Amino acid sequence: MAAQATSLKQTSEFILEKVGGAENVASLSHCATRLRFQLFDQSKADQAALDANPEVLGVVPQGTTGLQVVMGGAVANYYQELVRMPGMGEKDENSASSKKQYSGVRGKYSKVDYCFEFLSDTFRPILWALLGASLIITLLVLFDTFGLAKFPTGPEAGDQFAALPAGFQLMHAMWKSVFYFLPIMVGATAARKLGANEWVGAAIPAAFLTPDFLAIGNKGDVVQVFGASLVLNDYGGQVFPPLIAAIGLFWVEKGLKKIIPSSIQMVFVPFFSLLVMIPATAFVLGPFGIGVGNGITSLLTAVNGFSPFILAIIIPCLYPFLVPLGLHWPLNAIMIQNIAVLGYDFIQGPMGAWNFACFGVVTGVFITSLMERNTAMRQVSFGGMMAGLLGGISEPSLYGVLLRFRKSYIRLLAGCVAGGIVMGIFDVKAHAFVFTSLLTIPAMSPYYGYAIGIAVAFFTSMTLVILFDYRTKDEKAEVLAQLAAAREQEEEAKTPLVAAAATPTAETAAKENAVAVAEETVKTALQPGAVSFVSAPLDGEIVPLSEVPDPIFATAKLGKGVAIKPTGTQVVAPAAGTVIAVQKSGHAVGLRLDNGIELLVHVGIDTVQLGGEGFEVHVARKQRVEAGDVLITFEPKFIESKGYNLITPVLVTNTTKFAEVEGVAEGVATTSTEVIKTTA
Known part of the structure; x- marks a missing residue:
C-alpha cells in the first residue's frame, strides 16, 4: 500500500510539473477516466513527456486552453492527490470556494469549443449517479427475466408497480430518484460551469418537481397565473429545460450584480434571481427546452421510423x-x-x-x-x-x-x-x-x-x-526492435560481465582472474538482514535528495539516496564493481557494485544539454572498476557559467530490492565518507 501511495504521489507531481506547474493551472476537474485541466498557457504543457509516462493512458488537447490527461479508472485518486498539492486547492472546480462561482463565462474559449465543453462538464459530475442507477436497473431487469418481480413498463406500469412487494418498490425508488430529479442535478452543474450560483441553478427546476406545483394540474392543462395562461409540463427526467434555465440564470445574475451593491448581493441576488427565473422558466424557457428535446427526438424517431x-x-x-x-x-x-x-x-x-x-x-x-x-x-x-x-x-x-x-x-x-x-x-x-x-x-x-x-x-x-x-x-517493427533490445539488456544484466580482452599477456590474465573472482562473490548487500554502506563518489556538501530541483530525483522516482553539491572535479568508483551505463555526454554513470547495489551518479541537472562540453569520460560500459578509479572528470566553473546547477543525485537504482535505503551523512563529505546505508 505504501508503494502504491508513493507511486500515486510521484505520478501526480510529474503530471503537475509537465502541465506547467500550479501557476499555469486555471482550474482542474475530472470525469470517469480523465483529468481535465484548464491552463493559462497550453504551450507550456509538455504533452510528449506526459504521453510517454506509462501511468498516463493518453493526452488530449481541448480547445486553446484545455488539456485532458487520461488516467483510467483510478483518475479520482490522482485528482485528490493533485488538489492537495501547494497552489492547487483553489483550482478545484468542485470546491465551494472556487473562484469560478459568479465569475461568468471566460472569453478565452472559442464559442464552439465552449458549447461542447459546457455540455460535457454539465453531465460529467452526474456520471457516478447515472452509473450506479444503471446497474440497479439491470438488477431489476434480471429479477423480471427470472420471474422474481415484474419490471413495470407500458400503460399498465402504475398498476404493476403497486402490486410489487415493498422491497422491490424501494429498489425502483433508488434508480428513479436519479432520473426523476435529474433536472435538479443538471441545473446545479450547468450553473456552476457557467459561473452562476449552483444552488440557485438547482432550485429553479426543483420548483417544478414539488408537490405544490404538481397539484396545480396535469400535464397539458392550461391554468391562469396572475392573469397569464400557463401550460403545465412534466419536468421529471428532463435535461434541456434546466440547461437553458442555467444560461438564463447566468445573465440575470450578471445584470443584478451590476445594480445591487456588493454588500447586500448575498441576499438580494438569489432573491431576485429566483423571483425572475422560476416564472420565466415556467412560461418560456421550460416549454422551449422541452420543445428542443422533443424536436431532436422527433427527428431521430423519424429516421428510426424510416x-x-x-x-x-x-x-x-x-x-x-x-x-x-x-x-x-x-x-x-x-x-x-x-x-x-x-x-x-x-x-x-x-x-x-x-x-x-x-x-x-x-x-x-x-x-x-x-x-x-x-x-x-x-x-x-x-x-x-x-x-x-x-x-x-x-x-x-x-x-x-x-x-x-x-x-x-x-x-x-x-x-x-x-x-x-x-x-x-x-x-x-x-x-x-x-x-x-x-x-x-x-x-x-x-x-x-x-x-x-x-x-x-x-x-x-x-x-x-x-x-x-x-x-x-x-510502428510494429519499431516496437518489436525496442522489445528485443530491452530483452537483450535484461540478458546482459544476468550474464557475468567481463572486461574487454587484449592480447593474452600476464596482465590480461590477471584482470580476467580478478573478474572471475568478482563474479563468484556473493552479493552481500542483498542477503536478508544485511546492512551495507556506500561511500561518496565525489567530494562535496551532502544535502537531502528532496532539495534537488528536479521532481523526478527529488521524489526518488529513480531510486533513494542523497545529493551532493560538488567541491571537487571528479567522480570515482565508491567500491569495486562494473560500469553498466555511461553517457557519452559524461554527465551520468551507472555502476553495479560487487555487493549487489546498483548506483547512479548524475552530475548536475539538465547537464545533458551541454552535449559533453565540460565533461570527460574515463570508463566504458561493461568495464571493471575498483574503489577509487576515476569515472568522470568535469569543469565546475564552465558548467555553472552555462547556467546549470551542479547538484549531483547519488541514487540506489535497485531501491526496491532493499527494506530500507537512507542517507547517513551530513555536512561536507569526501570520497571516504559513507553517505548511504542499505538494509536488505
Whole structure:
C-alpha cells in the first residue's frame, strides 16, 4: 500500500510539473477516466513527456486552453492527490470556494469549443449517479427475466408497480430518484460551469418537481397565473429545460450584480434571481427546452421510423469520432429524453456495437501483447478491457490504444458496422438509461439480439487485430526492435560481465582472474538482514535528495539516496564493481557494485544539454572498476557559467530490492565518507 501511495504521489507531481506547474493551472476537474485541466498557457504543457509516462493512458488537447490527461479508472485518486498539492486547492472546480462561482463565462474559449465543453462538464459530475442507477436497473431487469418481480413498463406500469412487494418498490425508488430529479442535478452543474450560483441553478427546476406545483394540474392543462395562461409540463427526467434555465440564470445574475451593491448581493441576488427565473422558466424557457428535446427526438424517431436498420449502422459509426471530441454528450441527453418521452430509447442498443467493437480492439491488443511479451501495452490494454467489459467505459481503450495507433480505427469501424447490422436486424431498444457493459445486457430488448450484436462487434474487431495487427508495419517493427533490445539488456544484466580482452599477456590474465573472482562473490548487500554502506563518489556538501530541483530525483522516482553539491572535479568508483551505463555526454554513470547495489551518479541537472562540453569520460560500459578509479572528470566553473546547477543525485537504482535505503551523512563529505546505508 505504501508503494502504491508513493507511486500515486510521484505520478501526480510529474503530471503537475509537465502541465506547467500550479501557476499555469486555471482550474482542474475530472470525469470517469480523465483529468481535465484548464491552463493559462497550453504551450507550456509538455504533452510528449506526459504521453510517454506509462501511468498516463493518453493526452488530449481541448480547445486553446484545455488539456485532458487520461488516467483510467483510478483518475479520482490522482485528482485528490493533485488538489492537495501547494497552489492547487483553489483550482478545484468542485470546491465551494472556487473562484469560478459568479465569475461568468471566460472569453478565452472559442464559442464552439465552449458549447461542447459546457455540455460535457454539465453531465460529467452526474456520471457516478447515472452509473450506479444503471446497474440497479439491470438488477431489476434480471429479477423480471427470472420471474422474481415484474419490471413495470407500458400503460399498465402504475398498476404493476403497486402490486410489487415493498422491497422491490424501494429498489425502483433508488434508480428513479436519479432520473426523476435529474433536472435538479443538471441545473446545479450547468450553473456552476457557467459561473452562476449552483444552488440557485438547482432550485429553479426543483420548483417544478414539488408537490405544490404538481397539484396545480396535469400535464397539458392550461391554468391562469396572475392573469397569464400557463401550460403545465412534466419536468421529471428532463435535461434541456434546466440547461437553458442555467444560461438564463447566468445573465440575470450578471445584470443584478451590476445594480445591487456588493454588500447586500448575498441576499438580494438569489432573491431576485429566483423571483425572475422560476416564472420565466415556467412560461418560456421550460416549454422551449422541452420543445428542443422533443424536436431532436422527433427527428431521430423519424429516421428510426424510416429505417431502424440504417440508424443502427449510423450510430455506432459516429461514436468513434464523437467521443474523442466530447461531442457524444448531446446524444446521451437525447437517450434520456427518449426514455422520458417515448418510454424507450433506440440509440443505446446500436451504441453498444461501438463500445464492444472498441473493447474487441483492446482485447485483441491484449492478446497480441501477451504473444509479444510487451509489458507496457499488456497493462494498458488489460485496464481498458476490464473498464469496458465490466463498466461500459470506453475512454481507457480509446486513449490508451485507438488514438495512439490510428490503423486500429479500421479494425474498430469493421466491428461497428458488423454489430450495427445485427442491432438493426433485431431493432434493439433500451427501456432504461444504462451503460453498455456485459452487466447491462438484460436492460436491452430483445436482450438476445443485443447480445448477438455486441458479440459480433467484439469478435470482429478482436479477430482483425489478432490477424492483421493494430499498427502500421513501421510502428510494429519499431516496437518489436525496442522489445528485443530491452530483452537483450535484461540478458546482459544476468550474464557475468567481463572486461574487454587484449592480447593474452600476464596482465590480461590477471584482470580476467580478478573478474572471475568478482563474479563468484556473493552479493552481500542483498542477503536478508544485511546492512551495507556506500561511500561518496565525489567530494562535496551532502544535502537531502528532496532539495534537488528536479521532481523526478527529488521524489526518488529513480531510486533513494542523497545529493551532493560538488567541491571537487571528479567522480570515482565508491567500491569495486562494473560500469553498466555511461553517457557519452559524461554527465551520468551507472555502476553495479560487487555487493549487489546498483548506483547512479548524475552530475548536475539538465547537464545533458551541454552535449559533453565540460565533461570527460574515463570508463566504458561493461568495464571493471575498483574503489577509487576515476569515472568522470568535469569543469565546475564552465558548467555553472552555462547556467546549470551542479547538484549531483547519488541514487540506489535497485531501491526496491532493499527494506530500507537512507542517507547517513551530513555536512561536507569526501570520497571516504559513507553517505548511504542499505538494509536488505
